[in-house]
Amino acid sequence: MSATARSRRTRNLVRIGALTAVAALAVGCTSNTPAAESDDDGGGTSAVSDNDETGDTVVIGFSGPAADHGWLAAINSAAQSEAEKYDDIDFRIAEGTNDPSMQISHVETFINDGVDAIVLLPTDGAALTEVATEAMQAGIQVVNVDREFSSEFAARTTVLGDNYGMGVSAGTYACQLVEENDLGDAVIAEIAGIDSLPLTQDRSQGFEDALAECGQDVDRRVAAEFTVESGEAAASNLLQAANEIDIIWNHDDDQGVGVKAAFDNADRDEFFFIGGAGSANAMRWIESGEMEATVLYPPTQAADGVRLARLLAQEKGLADLVQVEVPRRVVLNAPVVNADNVEQYMPLGFES
Incomplete structure (x- = not known):
């Protein structure tokens, strides 16, 4: 057939x-700015967003597993490509690893460097929970990707397939x-x-x-x-x-x-x-x-995490929601x- x-x-x-x-x-991250009148003759409205405009520079650290699988390689490259789209992101990517101890060390380095946000796809969610919680307690916005931590206190938001x-x-x-x-x-x-x-x-x-x-x-x-x-x-x-x-x-x-x-x-x-x-x-x-x-x-999970980390660090939200803050949890579709x-x-x- x-x-x-x-x-x-x-x-x-x-x-x-x-x-x-x-x-x-197609839904992008939009700001809290209300819709403004369009300049066209129809007199309609169009969405206006300043979220993609250059804002205060934010430092985002990213750590993921070793790219020993096609999907994981795509996750890592998509995150970096997304960060490169923004002039106001100072993106620091740690070497991929399948060793939880090494990844914990990467996160500790980000904490010591005082980054604004961390996007983390943990090799082991439970093993990385404690250090991610430490980052949150230090005032760093943590975005958990794909493999969940074992505590709600370890991340500001989680992006999942x-x-x-x-x-x-x-x-x-x-x-x-x-x-x-x-x-x-x-x-x-x-x-x-x-x-x-x-x-x-x-x-x-x-x-x-x-x-x-x-x-x-x-x-x-x-x-x-x-x-x-x-x-x-x-x-x-x-x-x-x-x-x-x-x-x-x-x-x-x-x-x-x-x-x-x-x-x-x-x-x-x-x-x-x-x-x-x-x-x-x-x-x-x-x-x-x-x-x-x-x-x-979706291999876009970490890239979506980078976008959300930028919004969180710049204290922006999602105007497409009645509750305009970045959600605590985002589950992507499986079409x-x-x-x-x-x-x-x-x-x-x-x-x-």
Whole structure:
């Protein structure tokens, strides 16, 4: 079954998801300045924002894990690129590390340097909680990204992807495929990431819950380790255990490189292949008809964290809210990307 035919059947669902996601992506940080009259003849109003205008220079420290995974590399580069857009940000980026002790040392350096804000994607949220709390107590605005601290006092605001929502999006899309392709009691498989991680558990639970809404369930499930090699091994085992599959959801597009290799080696393509995270590889496969869809786990989280850190340090807020201050918690959307909307999401695709 061609990707074109598949996407035509699912166009309505994706169009709804795309509109929601585009609206979320289009919303920028706006100031507390009220709308002003437009100069055009229509006499209408247009939003006026001074948040992007150069203000007092603020020093923002950023620390994230080692970029040993395509999504993490995208997180780090997006944060730096966002900071470079502003003349009033003095951006100090620590070397990426997977050692919590080293990252604690980075944060202590930021505290000693008296930075205005810290954007922190911790290697281990619990391990970095104490030092992040110290930063807050020193009057430094801390923005927690992706992996949560174990105390509400450790950050002013938290920016998260929606792991449970990823599973819901993938499961809802699978249900749509079942209905529109008259698959009946479909054989649905899942290739998870590391099972011991809460994020994997959340993704699996969301997938299971969404499938239950249309009377489906996961018939085959294997777990990998977010690596190419483990993805290929897990997918090979899955294909050997099941002679026919209707839909496969793979949690992670980085491990999806190996998953796709296993599919090709086994010469199996009878199923709808859905990915997760939104890599450039996945999006190219969607364009070429080798993959049905992927579910976005935004690599913009740290970049969004940099923007919010700047607003906090400059004592600005969000005028799009009735409560104009920066929210305590921001959870980003997990839209489905397929052939109908892949072009608009391609700029967010990261290289695996």
